Amino acid sequence: MENEDSMLHFPEKTRHKANAEMNKSLNRVNKLIQEVKIRNREQEQYYSLMLEQVATGIVVVNENGNVMQANSAAKNLLNYQSFNHIEQLKRIDTNLFNTFYRLKNGETHQFLKLTYKNNITHLSLRATSFLSHGDNLRIISVHDISNELDAKELESWQKLIRVLSHEIMNSITPITSLSETLLNYFIPPEKPLDKKTVANTVKGLEVINERGTGLIRFVESYRKLTRLSKPVLKHVNLRNLIEHLMLLLENEADFQRIQFNVETETPDICIKADEAQLSQVLINLIKNAMYAVKDITEPRISVRAHYTQNGRCEIQVIDNGSGIPPEIMEQIFIPFFTTKENGSGIGLSLSRQIMKNHGGSIEAVSSPGSTVFTLTI
Numbered sequence: 001m002e003n004e005d006s007m008l009h010f011p012e013k014t015r016h017k018a019n020a021e022m023n024k025s026l027n028r029v030n031k032l033i034q035e036v037k038i039r040n041r042e043q044e045q046y047y048s049l050m051l052e053q054v055a056t057g058i059v060v061v062n063e064n065g066n067v068m069q070a071n072s073a074a075k076n077l078l079n080y081q082s083f084n085h086i087e088q089l090k091r092i093d094t095n096l097f098n099t100f101y102r103l104k105n106g107e108t109h110q111f112l113k114l115t116y117k118n119n120i121t122h123l124s125l126r127a128t129s130f131l132s133h134g135d136n137l138r139i140i141s142v143h144d145i146s147n148e149l150d151a152k153e154l155e156s157w158q159k160l161i162r163v164l165s166h167e168i169m170n171s172i173t174p175i176t177s178l179s180e181t182l183l184n185y186f187i188p189p190e191k192p193l194d195k196k197t198v199a200n201t202v203k204g205l206e207v208i209n210e211r212g213t214g215l216i217r218f219v220e221s222y223r224k225l226t227r228l229s230k231p232v233l234k235h236v237n238l239r240n241l242i243e244h245l246m247l248l249l250e251n252e253a254d255f256q257r258i259q260f261n262v263e264t265e266t267p268d269i270c271i272k273a274d275e276a277q278l279s280q281v282l283i284n285l286i287k288n289a290m291y292a293v294k295d296i297t298e299p300r301i302s303v304r305a306h307y308t309q310n311g312r313c314e315i316q317v318i319d320n321g322s323g324i325p326p327e328i329m330e331q332i333f334i335p336f337f338t339t340k341e342n343g344s345g346i347g348l349s350l351s352r353q354i355m356k357n358h359g360g361s362i363e364a365v366s367s368p369g370s371t372v373f374t375l376t377i
């Protein structure tokens with residue numbers, strides 16, 4: 001029994017009846033031990049398979065930090081397939097290692113942000129201690145709470161949209177009506193006008209009318225569904241779209257003092273997207289960039305579009321402003337957060353939701369003198 005050897009067989013046919021009975025009893029004990037061992041192995045296999053099926057990561061560590069067991073969910077969440085010691089977590093994230101090291105029985109560490117290869121995951125960790133064969137062990141559960149955080153953000157901007165929809169609709173409707181009236185007035189002109197002036201005026205009014213109509217549809221979808229409508233995908237020429245938006249924004253304050261640069265990999269670079277929703281995202285990013293460079297002596301904003309190696313498209317809005325401080329960088333996509341005096345705080349949150357609905361993403365990188373917002377679609 002000390003050697004956990006239950007395969008030994010005692011002879012039951014002996015001359016001494018007492019010895020035969022004793023050996024027979026010992027064989028029954030051996031058989032019972034074998035059956036218990038088989039049941040234990042089956043039970044261990046059962047719990048092991050069950051652990052592999054749960055979405056929550058489970059890690060068992062001893063006092064020395066050795067990982068006794070870790071299920072697949074834990075390895076995937078922690079980005080470590082060969083996980084043997086918590087010291088390995090230092091290579092992923094020092095804060096993650098410190099959390100694992102210090103986490104005590106029953107303690108929950110909420111909102112630990114793990115950044116790995118440009119992917120951000122929000123984790124919740126909880127520890128439970130127990131004694132096994134004289135060893136003090138801790139079971140640490142690791143749960144991805146990114147979806148819960150996204151749901152809270154979604155609920156926040158839904159509430160804001162309900163409040164703002166009425167006011168926005170009241171503003172956009174007369175603008176659209178006025179643009180249509182002006183178009184009818186200039187086509188054909190009632191009196192001789194300079195052809196260039198007429199052409200520029202008509203082009204500008206067409207943009208105003210188009211954007212106004214698009215915004216009405218955009219806001220109406222929020223009023224009816226309290227969520228973004230499903231993108232209506234069609235082929236969009238990015239060069240034409242960006243130049244179109246530049247024309248729309250040229251009457252913004254300080255537009256003329258900013259040096260704008262539009263770069264596309266090819267003149268006919270195209271993507272499949274909802275043009276109205278993508279325009280909303282780009283207008284928001286360009287306006288944010290204009291605000292960021294308002295105090296810069298030689299302000300510059302670049303809008304670039306190119307294909308990536310995996311066949312996707314990246315659109316970048318780059319400014320040479322003072323940059324976004326690190327403590328603010330973590331909050332820029334949170335609904336209602338704004339650094340502008342009269343800002344609503346929903347622009348970037350809404351932009352991220354639009355990009356997610358397109359199967360894409362929006363990321364930001366900032367340092368003094370350079371802020372880059374990248375749309376991937």
